[in-house]
Amino acid sequence: MNRLSEKTLVELPSAVVQPGYDRADAVARMVHLGAGAFFRSHLAVYADDLLEQGEAEWGVCAVSLKSPGVDQALAPQDGLYTLLVDDGRKTRARVIGSLKPVLNLVQQGEQVIAALLHPDTAVVSLTITHRGYCYDPAGDCLDQALPEINADLRTPEQPRSAIGVLVWAIAQRQARGLKPFTLLSCDNMPANGKVLQRVLAHYIEQVEPQLGVPGLLRQFMEQYACPCTLVDRMTPQVQEADLERTAGILGLHDAAPVITEPYALFVIQDWFCNDRPPFENAGAILTPHVGPYEELRYRLLDAGYLTLGLLGSLAGCQTLYQAMQKPEITLFMVGLMADAGATLEKHTGIVWEDYQQQWLMRFANPSLRVSTRQLVAEVSQVMPYAVLPVVADRLRQGLSVDRHARVVAAWLRHLMQVSASQAVSDDKAAGPLVAQVRALGGEAADPYELTETVLALAEVFGPTLSEDLEFRRCVTTQLLDLLDQFPSATHLRTSG
Structure with missing residues (x-):
């Protein structure tokens, strides 16, 4: 059986919805850290909706942070994957095309940093789970006891954690005089934007002397937006039976399908420091207060x-x-x-x-x-x-x-x-x-x-x-x- 890719889209049955836009024209002004199933059932779909509406600049560079499994599944498919929306009675299949490229932080770190430092990058979004924020709720601060944070604080120019990568990119953008990007947390936790801002500020406070960018903490707090969001869409783990069902629907092998429900919610605090996607045109709610x-x-x-x-x-x-x-x-x-x-x-x-x-x-x-x-x-x-x-x-x-x-x-x-x-x-x-x-x-x-x-x-x-x-x-x-x-x-x- 052939594999889902740009070349094999022509083999899809007519019942399967596929990108109606030219993916070659799409520009990835968003970089997303954490390319898991929830991201691919949620933010990536909102981005795909915008591309369908002609908003060609809002493609997504998706970054897998640790395991190469996701990028190894998506890269041979040109970033394409199937979204199966199931209401319990009927299943609708749609191929999502908003991801291009798909990178791995461990194996393609230089390319990830290059994407974060691209002058056109306006939004960096995250789904990295609670643990990925390295947040100590008791102290309302960065958890410096975590091994990855401890290592990054010693060598901030070679970051391994998502927090370390973001700070390194922020420092380099400031040093090069580039516009700041909005940091959009899409993880399900209270005041996610505030938590992200807090841990980034605390990390910068620790490494500012080593980074050689005077006033970095002040610049970060004054120039970078970290809006809070509320996200919701049930996305269960994909099983072997789901892979088989997807192949039966597509007539092609998809190594990275996503199963989800019709319902989706995306509430975003309207606080951006650079250009932003018109998420509201794809059904998101923008509000002063989340x-x-x-x-x-x-x-x-x-x-x-x-x-x-x-x-x-x-x-x-x-x-x-x-x-x-x-x-x-x-x-x-x-x-x-x-x-x-x-x-x-x-x-x-x-x-x-x-x-x-x-x-x-x-x-x-x-x-x-x-x-x-x-x-x-x-x-x-x-x-x-x-x-x-x-x-x-x-x-x-x-x-x-x-x-x-x-x-x-x-x-x-x-x-x-x-x-x-x-x-x-x-x-x-x-x-x-x-x-x-x-x-x-x-x-x-x-x-x-x-x-x-x-x-x-x-x-x-x-x-x-x-x-x-x-x-x-x-x-x-x-x-x-x-x-x-x-x-x-x-x-x-x-x-x-």
């Missing part, structure tokens, strides 16, 4: 992901779809969303009933095999900003926190299970908690002592919740109920 959209997303959607991951995993469900087939879990989720919604201000442009129904339909999509294990691996990162603020607000308002306390209790129940096994937790950030639960007895831990000890951790629950007796009482009650209903980790009945 905060209200963040609250909606984190308290409803991210908390929903987390909860379905925990409850579904404890119930033996492998995917979100399986979890949503359990009426008791669906009922619990509806109540949880209502509780969270009561803490949000009325949101302009959002119809609450429609948003809730859309949310439920998205998670009930059988074609998106989002694994509960994948979501549980992110619990310790998501819990502090998605669940705990709702608890704090409802306690202040004198409202029940039973449902959200049950989510916290399900997390404790999960930690008990993990601590009882010798397996390493998928949730790397939960390592210290797992060790603490193991020290308390793991599966045999006294639930009262466990709740009191874990909830007292101010670095996790904050100084207010860690000392709130009502919150502790609710979590203890819910944990006892879970242990009673779910003693052997084989079945879970949620209470509504």
Whole structure:
């Protein structure tokens, strides 16, 4: 079977949408760090939409940061790949052509730096995961203890981390008198632009004397824009069956297809320091403040992901779809969303009933095999900003926190299970908690002592919740109920 490429586009069936523009005319004024599946289902598609509209200057130079797998899959395909949009009933196939070229930082570092230093580069976007920012939330600063940061600080002219690469490029642009580029974080974390600006500023502060660019920190803070964004599109990991299905649809082999849902959201703070793509023409929302959209997303959607991951995993469900087939879990989720919604201000442009129904339909999509294990691996990162603020607000308002306390209790129940096994937790950030639960007895831990000890951790629950007796009482009650209903980790009945 032939492989997808520029030459084989003519072999595609008419039902497969392919680029309607001349890719030879496209100019990559955007450089993107982190060429994973989510980027290719999200920002790369927005860019492709703009190219279809004749905005030929907004192609993307995509950079794979570590593993050569992505670029090795895409390079022989001239950067082309298939986007399969599946609503659970029908699959639509579209070949995306916005990526050109596709590079690897490790193997093509000089070309990556050259792209970042090109005078026409106006936007540098990122999807590098939480860890890629090398951010220490406790200190609100760069985590200098990380090996890659430690190495980059010693030799900033030979950077290995994304943060080091960006600072080196910023320094070289300043030294050459080039216009700054906008730094567009597209990772799902609160205040992502502010976090990016903070770690870059802290890094520059450490290496400015070595870089030989006087006033670099001041120039960065005054000239470079780091807008916050909100991104959303479910993009499960591609399996072997997906490769086979894609080949069946295309009649060609595609080594890097992406599976996703019809829904996509891209909210961007309207703060740019150079030319920008007209993202709004492709369906993005540009706004002075991303905060209200963040609250909606984190308290409803991210908390929903987390909860379905925990409850579904404890119930033996492998995917979100399986979890949503359990009426008791669906009922619990509806109540949880209502509780969270009561803490949000009325949101302009959002119809609450429609948003809730859309949310439920998205998670009930059988074609998106989002694994509960994948979501549980992110619990310790998501819990502090998605669940705990709702608890704090409802306690202040004198409202029940039973449902959200049950989510916290399900997390404790999960930690008990993990601590009882010798397996390493998928949730790397939960390592210290797992060790603490193991020290308390793991599966045999006294639930009262466990709740009191874990909830007292101010670095996790904050100084207010860690000392709130009502919150502790609710979590203890819910944990006892879970242990009673779910003693052997084989079945879970949620209470509504």
